[in-house]
Amino acid sequence: MREKHKIIGSPVSRIEGHLKVTGKAAYAAEFSFPHLMYGFPVQSTITAGEIKSIDVIAAERSPGVLKIITHHNALKLMPRPPVTHANRMTRSNPVLQNTRIHCFGQYIGLVVAETYEQARFAARLVKVSYKTERPKIDFDENLKDAYKPEILNAGHPTDTSWGDLESGLKQSAEILSETYNTPIEQHNPMEPHATIAFFEGERLTVYESTQILGTTKEAIANTFNIPKENIQVLAPFIGGGFGSKLQPREHLMLTVMAAKMLNRPVKTAITRQMMQTNVGLRQHNRQKVRIGTEKDGKLLALSHEIVTHTSVDEEFIEQSGAISRMMYEVPNSLVTHRVFTTNIQVPRWTRAPGETPGSFALESAMDEMAHRLKIDPIEFRTKNEPSVNPENKKPWASRSVIECMRMGAEKFGWNMRNSEPMSTRNGRWLVGYGMASASRGAPCREASARVKITNSNKNIRARIELAATDIGTGSYTIIAQVAAERLGLPVEKIKVIIGDSDLPPTPGSGGSWGAGTYTNAVDAVCEKAKNELLGKSKIKFVNEPGITELMKAAALNEYQTEGSVKPSEESEKYSHFSFGAHFAEVWVDESLGIVKIPRFTSAIAAGTILNEKTARSQIISGVVWGIGQALTEESVLDKRYGNYVTRTFADYHVPVNLDIGNIEVYFLHEEDKTINRLGVKGVGELGITSVAATIANAIFNATGKRIRDLPITPDKLLL
Amino acid sequence: MRPFKYSRAEDVHSAIQKVAANPNAKFLAGGTNILDLMKEDVERPDELIDVTRLDLAGVKMSSIGVSKKSIAIGGLGKNSDTANHPLIRQNFPLLSQAILSGASAQIRNMATNGGNLNQRTRCSYFYDVSMPCNKREPGSGCSALEGINRMHAVFGWSKDCVAVHPSDMCVALVALDATVRVQGIEGKERSIPIIDYHRLPDNMPQIDNNLKQGELITAIDIPENNFAGNSYYLKIRDRASYAFALVSVAAGLEINGDSIQQARIAMGGVAHKPWRAAEAEKFLVGKTPTQENYKAAAEVEMRNADPLEHNKFKIELGKRAIVRALQLAISNNMS
């Protein structure tokens, strides 16, 4: 049995916080070098076709311009192998190698100039003529070409089924069959993507806003055919990623190419508009859900059939049906994914890929069914709680979703809800309550770390080094907390060095694995250091010694060791998910369709919470994006041209302060003994899961209107 | 951004002269619109004359006639100063509300009254230089007409342009019967009633308003009215703030006993210019201020609306917005 933690879990403020609020934390675009040049991409203004010619004469003559790189003069790069689940992030990403255009805004060149403004201006002077083809954009028009893909993102199976869905439906007393649409959504972390690259002889240094250092290095190596050892990727601070910074993007390859061709440092910082066109997006998912139940609410059948789009250039399909495979106990199940290709850019991981759109469909449908059955939504879910993971029959390492629903209900005041829609009013506002339960896979991966302990004048300090990233989540702080706890030092005595690919490797931050993966490696290496020092010590300790005693006993001024840890075989025998329950109160203006969400409550069970403050921020930010998904966010493309009509923040609406009411987050005490040493499950993506369903369910309770197509803008509530 | 010449005007006359002399010159006020458009390569002036140091910012009360008064707001007054000025809050709360419902506090602190009148449409095809747009490039075609036009006009559009004017402030100014005072090259001032200031697109959507090259907005005059206590600006948008209107309504009612003496209703987000709901106004005069009459007035007004593929909702929303704005004007409910 593990001892009770003192520092792990406590709401320590971010150790790098003062750097951030004083502007001293330097992000990728904020480093400066002598002779630094600026790159600005040239973008395709068509969506499908070929480049016929590019005229760079005027641009080349423009002041400050040093080079204009197009397919005419681009370096020859390594060809791109077919995409697989394993090589998606690391395979060669050859830019400017041909004249083919497969999506709007595709980079077709890079202007390099002495200043950013000069590069941007000259980029406009590049004249391109095209052979334009009719782009494939529209969902309904292209639906007929949907096919069954071999595999989904993260290796999820395309189709699963057990029992017999149709006969399950036939036996059912109550049947629901509805279709839900979640629109294209866009990535917009606070910090847009940026790169600085320079060569010193054979050695390449890259500052990149990336979630994963190792795969970025590999992708550059594979693209330019440079030995990995010659590349260093640095990312000390990252202003959010959400999946958009998992895969090394084309601006990075353009920048490295320019640095190589000109043998000078080059910086490329992409614009907000390019965030809409060049960093991936969440695809539109059309999701048909059928549910059959007995009279008492026991599920007999559940199907979740999804059609979505990918790019003509690469197949990527988020696992939107995965949540329906594991959430509820059901004897007859069918989950399928179909996909068709379009000239919309390649979709990419977008905070909780799969669960975010999938949970909207599943948890809305569950609410619809509960209403039909006249059963409380919590009771309906509780009735169908699976004892093991229905998909693979593995036992849950920990699953506290019922406890979350109970706790959330109590904190929120769920018992005040009137289950009859349109029954609560406040002046011209209709008031509604809604809930949904949430889950997100909790992966943990192999990682390594180094600890260096120094003793100078009896001042013992530790330095923790690993190739981790802090994408705004709080990695610096939780790493310091775990090291402090394990070494018996105060947090102030721990120095955390991350964001450098030369450090011991980790899988970076993504898929909610970052926190658990980093901290377990740090935990393991600190324990290793202590054991090694204990071995060197001649003293026999009665109580467990801290690092201070050990260094003294070993009479060392310096000690360092490195170690790695990977998921145990035991952990493979279990299913690992984080769980939660969300509750919302909404007010809907009956005649104008305006929605307000004065309060939102989340109860979360994610194993050991490493830091209550940063974990809370993760959940709150997930809820905020979930509110955006529910009410405002949608990318609209013009099917004739393939351009984004919502091309800036003026048209692509993320929620503003005034849209967000009071968000309360409660963490359940939960112990997960198998996932990893510290029992950490991760909270980065759980917060957004099922938020949109929670709000749609509350809107139904308020108005009696069931909106199945997000976002729920005022016009949809008028009729 | 294309290279351009910048100079700061020291006096009104030289500012006007410079812009009048160069067809590619523009005034620079708060810059919140013109600079954005230049960065997007939509506006391409080769010369900017910064007018922010000119003394045209105050809010002044003056007499027109014996008992009637009017208030003049300076062409270079900041939107936020104008909205928060005690004379405006007291006499024209409708204008305060309209200004404060637009943009963000930071932008309103920069934006000027003259600039607000001349801000350009937010049609996203207009902003995207890779797309056809008659307003940006006459003769290239209107992408929105058969494209995505959820945010576009339901009144007064032409086949050449279906854009809407984005201003909130101007909607209130129309309901308030303001006049725009402009000064031209000869030094003479002329006054343009606000309703005639902005244009419908017809076959020349590249021209937003009736200001001539080089003419400077020096002030906006707002005549006193009897409905300050019975007015309301309602803005409906996709999020709680910092978004342009789906539909907005500026409403003022002058009530005498049981009957409506005068009704002022203007709409935003529905046309190439702030839309005076003249039919609804006419309908209401002499009627009692009831929900039924408001509804009937809204029906009368929206009867003439001609929606596009994606903005049919604006008709129903427009009706409901008129009714709600009139209700709130009377109850003066600020919530």
Ligand SMILES: Cc1cc2nc3c(=O)[nH]c(=O)nc-3n(C[C@H](O)[C@H](O)[C@H](O)COP(=O)(O)OP(=O)(O)OC[C@H]3O[C@@H](n4cnc5c(N)ncnc54)[C@H](O)[C@@H]3O)c2cc1C
């Ligand atoms: C993010 C964002 C959100 C916004 N949201 C809203 C909103 O919700 N509602 C709303 O109403 N507005 C909104 N605005 C628009 C804002 O109100 C205008 O940008 C602002 O009023 C323009 O004023 P300015 O002084 O900055 O004009 P500038 O940008 O300096 O100038 C605009 C134009 O007016 C001309 N001009 C300026 N002053 C004069 C003058 N005295 N005489 C003649 N011509 C002149 C200039 O030459 C230029 O062509 C928003 C703007 C932004 C950037």
Ligand code: SF4
């Ligand atoms: S509506 Fe007007 S501004 Fe928009 S694309 Fe058409 S012409 Fe251009």
